[in-house]
Amino acid sequence: MARRALILLEGSRYNGPLYIQAAPLLGLHPITLSADPARYDYLASEGIEAIRVDTDNLDALIRECSRLRGTYDIAGITCAGDPFYATVGKLCRYFDLPGPNPTSIERCCDKFTQRQLLAEAGVPIPAYRLATNATDVESSAAEIGLPVILKPAVGSGSRGVRLCRTVDELAEHTTYLLGGKHIWRSSPRILVEGYAQGPYYAADIMGNEVIAISGGNFGPPPHFVYREFIYPAALTDDEQERIADISLSCLRALGLGWGPTGIEFRWTQRGPVVIEVNPRLGGGTGPQLVQQAYGIDLITEHIKLVVGEEWNLRRRHSQTAAVRFLIPDRDGTLDQIGGESRAAAVPGVAEVKLYIEPKTPIVRKGDPRDCIGYVIAASPTHARTEAILQRAVDLIDWSITPFPTLSEHGRPEAP
Template identity: 65%
Template structure:
């Protein structure tokens, strides 16, 4: 009998390795397909069979999967979006072609276009910030004037907060518009700038599997004008009424967008008018979120996602209720990293689950104003919110680094 394989389209810096390890643990043989596998160090380290293919080409992906099926029993196909959300839509098409469980590609494509997503949600009565789509600088200025400053400018297609910026005045608006429309910013799709009202209030991240809300976490961001997440906490400190309201709105979003299979992540803010939806992502959240949900509730979202992808019933039963928090390490300047340390001491503290540094001495630090700005992460968990917060801060206090500034740093997105 052929061995069962799990095809992973593209890779992921923060959770790709976890998918490989869980797949092996489930008795599956992971096979990666990537346009440039060198950016995913764990593939070689784990000895993952890797096929180099243009993952933007659905025909090429289909051909490679057909070739694999002659040698392997392909049990499932899944993968990652990275900064290109449309990859997940192609994964859905592959699943349909090979009659395997997977996301609805049309629904994924709808979510990938943030303007279309917002239009559909607005028509369904989902609360959200005022928004408009602009094609050039004149339309950006007109939309911002109509909505009222401050506004958030973001590419209509993209992820990871890439190209997203709060613009508080006309000068900032013009500067960021010029950046997005210039040659420096790399667009994934035809250019279109989403101009949004700045929704002010606590930020919440909702993790869903299928039609079930698994967890709602609180997210705290670094200093404006960028939206770089500094800290996550699961569960968020919410009343039962607040939890139910966020859960109801989140599930309504999925029904409206036709996203009822597999993992989804929804970002909201609780404003003075109540919760408003910032974004619906028809995929599992990256970064520390899957680990935090597992520490908080005992639910391994990656394991359950893989089980769904290979047609096995998942188990979403919560096994315990703890508080888990992650602090992302965000440098305050660009420059040359002279040294970084304290990670061993921090990792030895009680309750600390992970201390991960993503940089080494003599590396160049150039902040982008998005998820790439993080140079490491610390995770702690305990039975209570106060205890977890204390453990996390104690670990972070032990981490130190030195950066020599560089003159005239580039424009931050």
């Protein structure tokens, strides 16, 4: 009998290893298809089969999967992130496997189209306009009123997203997005969006069921770099119900409801406003936090759905789980970093992860790629979990030497 395989399209720093680890426990052999497998260091460290293929080329992917079917029983195809999730849907339809609706995914991943569909359905969203040049951006911002958010109409991971509070900041970020520094996967299209101010919440959904609602906060503007998430969010039952109801309205408006969805909110003066709908599991450490808080393994349950098995989304316990991301406060060279073993030994700490090693250059980008590690903790109460996190984070220390600056004569000066 041929070995059952799970095909993973590309990977991710956060959730990629979790899919790789969960697959064998379900009797599946994970195989990653990637345009550059070397960019995912966990593939080599785990000894995972990886095949180089142009993942932007659907025909090439069909040929590779057809070739693999000569050796394996392909039980399912999926991915850990949203840039390739529509392609996953197309492959699943071609090979008659369970999968998401690719048309719905494509519409959702185009942030402008997503806004149009949500607005038509009466879902509360910020004011928005689409711009393709600097003049459009300027006029759109004037219509909406500063401050505004500028973001690529297609993209993920908060890349290229910035709060613009003044005309000068607006012009600066427009130049960045259109001047060749931002990498576009398609023709440049910018979403200009009103700034929805208020506490941040996120809903984790599987199928048509809201599994969890978390609260989060960010570092200082103008960027949106996550600092902390906590499950469950500090909401009343009525507030949770409002977010859950709007979440299900989003699914209906966008034709989603198969597999995972992550929806981001700001609770404004007019109540919860949808910031973004992502047709995938919540990014970052969401799956680990849901497992710590409720005992639900979202990765495993998603894989079960992908291979046509019955999933189980029942809560097994209820705790407060939180993550604190480690974010450098300057650019430069990392001199040293340590203390992870001391932090991991703190009672209540579930996981400590460091991504970088000494002598690594650090150039902050103003998005989640700035994260150099994280700590996850869980306990019966919010206050205790926060205290555990703080104690553990305080045990991790690092130092960064700023890059030398050039003097007026072009020679490096001492930092």
